[in-house]
Amino acid sequence: MESSSEIFEFQTKIEEYLTNTLTLNSDISKKKGKDIHDNVWGTTYYYEWEISILDLPLLQRLRSIHQTGLAFLVYPTATHTRFDHTLGVVAVVDKLIDNINKKSGSTQIENDVRYTLRLAALLHDIGHGPFSHVSENVFEKMPEFLKLRKWINDKYQVTPKAHEILSFMIVSSNKFAAWFDSKIRVDNDKIKLVNIERVAEYIIGYSKDPQEKYLSDIINGHMDTDKLDYLARDAKFSGLTIGYDINRYFKTIDIFKRKYDSKVFNRLGVPLSGVNSLEQIIISKMMLYPSFYHHQKVRCAERMFELLCENIINGKPKKNSKLKLNHPLDFLNYVDSDFINFSTSIDSDNFVKTNPAIKIHQCLCKRDLMKRAIIISNIFIKNRDNDKTKIGYRKLMKDCHENDLELRKKIAEEVNKIIKKESEKIEKISENEIILDFPTPLNMEESLSTMVSTGSDDDEPKDIEIGDIIPIKQWAEGYNAVKLRGHIFCPSNLQIQVNKAARKVLMGLPYNILFEKTATEHCHIDYHILEEEKQAKLIC
Amino acid sequence: MASNDDIIMAIILESSDKIKSFKRSLRSIHKFFYDMSKNPDFSSLFENLLFDTNGQSPFCEELDEILTELQSCDIIGSPNPFLKEYTIKIKKADLDNTIFSSDPKVKDLIKEIATKFSNELKAS
Numbered sequence: 005m006e007s008s009s010e011i012f013e014f015q016t017k018i019e020e021y022l023t024n025t026l027t028l029n030s031d032i033s034k035k036k037g038k039d040i041h042d043n044v045w046g047t048t049y050y051y052e053w054e055i056s057i058l059d060l061p062l063l064q065r066l067r068s069i070h071q072t073g074l075a076f077l078v079y080p081t082a083t084h085t086r087f088d089h090t091l092g093v094v095a096v097v098d099k100l101i102d103n104i105n106k107k108s109g110s111t112q113i114e115n116d117v118r119y120t121l122r123l124a125a126l127l128h129d130i131g132h133g134p135f136s137h138v139s140e141n142v143f144e145k146m147p148e149f150l151k152l153r154k155w156i157n158d159k160y161q162v163t164p165k166a167h168e169i170l171s172f173m174i175v176s177s178n179k180f181a182a183w184f185d186s187k188i189r190v191d192n193d194k195i196k197l198v199n200i201e202r203v204a205e206y207i208i209g210y211s212k213d214p215q216e217k218y219l220s221d222i223i224n225g226h227m228d229t230d231k232l233d234y235l236a237r238d239a240k241f242s243g244l245t246i247g248y249d250i251n252r253y254f255k256t257i258d259i260f261k262r263k264y265d266s267k268v269f270n271r272l273g274v275p276l277s278g279v280n281s282l283e284q285i286i287i288s289k290m291m292l293y294p295s296f297y298h299h300q301k302v303r304c305a306e307r308m309f310e311l312l313c314e315n316i317i318n319g320k321p322k323k324n325s326k327l328k329l330n331h332p333l334d335f336l337n338y339v340d341s342d343f344i345n346f347s348t349s350i351d352s353d354n355f356v357k358t359n360p361a362i363k364i365h366q367c368l369c370k371r372d373l374m375k376r377a378i379i380i381s382n383i384f385i386k387n388r389d390n391d392k393t394k395i396g397y398r399k400l401m402k403d404c405h406e407n408d409l410e411l412r413k414k415i416a417e418e419v420n421k422i423i424k425k426e427s428e429k430i431e432k433i434s435e436n437e438i439i440l441d442f443p444t445p446l447n448m449e450e451s452l453s454t455m456v457s458t459g460s461d462d463d464e465p466k467d468i469e470i471g472d473i474i475p476i477k478q479w480a481e482g483y484n485a486v487k488l489r490g491h492i493f494c495p496s497n498l499q500i501q502v503n504k505a506a507r508k509v510l511m512g513l514p515y516n517i518l519f520e521k522t523a524t525e526h527c528h529i530d531y532h533i534l535e536e537e538k539q540a541k542l543i544c
Numbered sequence: 545m546a547s548n549d550d551i552i553m554a555i556i557l558e559s560s561d562k563i564k565s566f567k568r569s570l571r572s573i574h575k576f577f578y579d580m581s582k583n584p585d586f587s588s589l590f591e592n593l594l595f596d597t598n599g600q601s602p603f604c605e606e607l608d609e610i611l612t613e614l615q616s617c618d619i620i621g622s623p624n625p626f627l628k629e630y631t632i633k634i635k636k637a638d639l640d641n642t643i644f645s646s647d648p649k650v651k652d653l654i655k656e657i658a659t660k661f662s663n664e665l666k667a668s
């Protein structure tokens with residue numbers, strides 16, 4: 005694999021990482037296939053080579069990584085792990101292939117391709133760090149990672165997620181391929197034709213041959229097996245009653261030939277009769293966002309964790325911490341418990357009292373989560389028809405997503421002015437005690453890329469985009485306009501002060517935002533107290 | 545250098561001199577910006593915009609997010625009942641001057657792309 009020096013450095017680090025994670029304590033030759041029982045998909049058989057891979061530290065670490073980050077602090081039963089999900093994706097891949105083959109009446113997907121796809125499913129999440137997407141949000145912003153992402157896009161023309169890129173880098177490394185050939189493939193005729201390069205490519209959604217695009221669609225497409233598992237699993241383990249008819253979906257999903265720009269593609273799609281089941285899956289995804297992924301407390305806990313990581317990266321705990329997060333790959337050296345035990349890994353008592361990272365960590369451990377000081381939402385803005393406010397609102401969203409430090413500092417400064425006037429007893433606040441959060445709006449990209457076939461599989465197939473039948477984009481727009489909410493979080497004893505300060509700062513340029521009283525009231529802060537104080541000051 | 549979302553917003557608002565609305569065809573919008581990013585005259589503005597071209601047509605997740613955010617902020621809207629086009633809902637004059645005036649070269653490029661954008665994506 006040709007590469008620049010930076011990519012070469014990344015590859016070298018991957019090889020180092022694999023030194024410790026590709027070791028097995030037991031004898032591979034004695035491994036046997038196993039039935040594994042799962043709460044979501046029932047019993048699935050895993051082949052002997054899959055069991056060998058599952059037993060590696062590379063995969064076993066996924067047992068200690070929560071699938072849904074810190075959501076278990078809000079949904080106590082959402083304690084399922086990346087390991088459970090990984091097994092689930094293999095099960096879904098297998099069921100999907102069975103259905104496609106059954107429908108075609110032949111072995112449309114041969115066994116060697118089945119094994120390749122199952123391996124891609126098994127290895128697709130090995131690039132996850134502690135608390136899954138929460139640490140991913142941190143390492144994907146590191147300069148080393150941005151270069152890697154650009155390199156992947158230049159080389160493969162795909163835009164995978166950050167953890168998928170790390171999984172790809174691991175599986176496509178020379179060391180992994182050599183280990184697979186020497187330890188797994190050797191003496192096993194069944195997997196003689198399994199192509200490890202394809203395994204890595206499917207993980208990032210790449211397929212060299214457009215006629216085989218449906219294979220990468222199964223692992224990393226807009227209606228892939230990853231999504232089918234996580235939607236069902238997250239709903240089930242969170243306790244939310246959200247479901248879809250997966251059996252109907254399996255019965256309808258198929259491979260369709262289509263032409264685009266004179267190229268012939270084979271893609272995964274559904275016929276018109278499968279639209280209802282597809283609709284159910286999309287609705288399930290939409291329902292999980294407000295109740296689960298975008299739940300304000302879940303978001304708060306996750307942002308607190310990100311702030312903790314940022315403090316560690318910026319060297320606040322310095323040499324005292326055992327956690328070193330200087331490179332994206334460093335995240336793979338840890339699991340959730342390393343962060344749970346973070347405070348105990350620090351030596352100095354004195355240090356603990358003053359360090360912002362320790363403070364955040366201790367709050368997380370005690371589930372002493374920050375409280376909402378104000379809600380940022382289109383529907384809670386008074387002057388939302390003003391053009392300057394629209395621009396300011398976009399700027400606020402952007403600041404929350406990309407660089408919120410300046411704004412946090414401004415709000416903290418304003419809070420400290422208020423505190424100084426009110427009481428000498430209250431301790432000053434720092435930017436580390438204020439969190440700005442605005443979830444990325446729902447985009448429902450499935451509307452563009454999920455195809456519905458309305459004609460037979462001849463030379464001129466008739467296809468339409470699912471978005472032309474189901475108003476997915478419009479649903480997402482409705483959600484973004486009404487339900488999508490950002491927040492400013494702070495310690496519970498400073499809700500009123502942070503509310504006042506935030507309103508003052510955001511009223512000024514470049515934001516120009518005036519909040520409705522509901523933006524305060526929905527945080528369980530009595531707006532009338534704030535108004536009475538204001539009136540009293542005016543009278544004085 | 546302005547960020548991707550600033551550049552795209554500037555192009556859309558700049559095009560409001562010529563069009564009040566544009567086609568709400570994701571495929572056409574993504575294809576347009578993909579072509580611009582590959583055009584040597586304009587590619588400097590889109591260096592960090594990454595497209596997935598491994599499917600049937602180019603798709604950029606970031607561009608999709610940018611359009612969604614512009615809609616969430618009511619800078620562009622999709623009027624009922626047909627939802628077939630995006631309407632530009634604010635005046636160009638209200639855009640932060642930093643993008644339009646800080647670099648005359650960037651300003652000219654944005655104007656040029658905006659003209660192409662209005663020609664190619666004008667709603668019927």
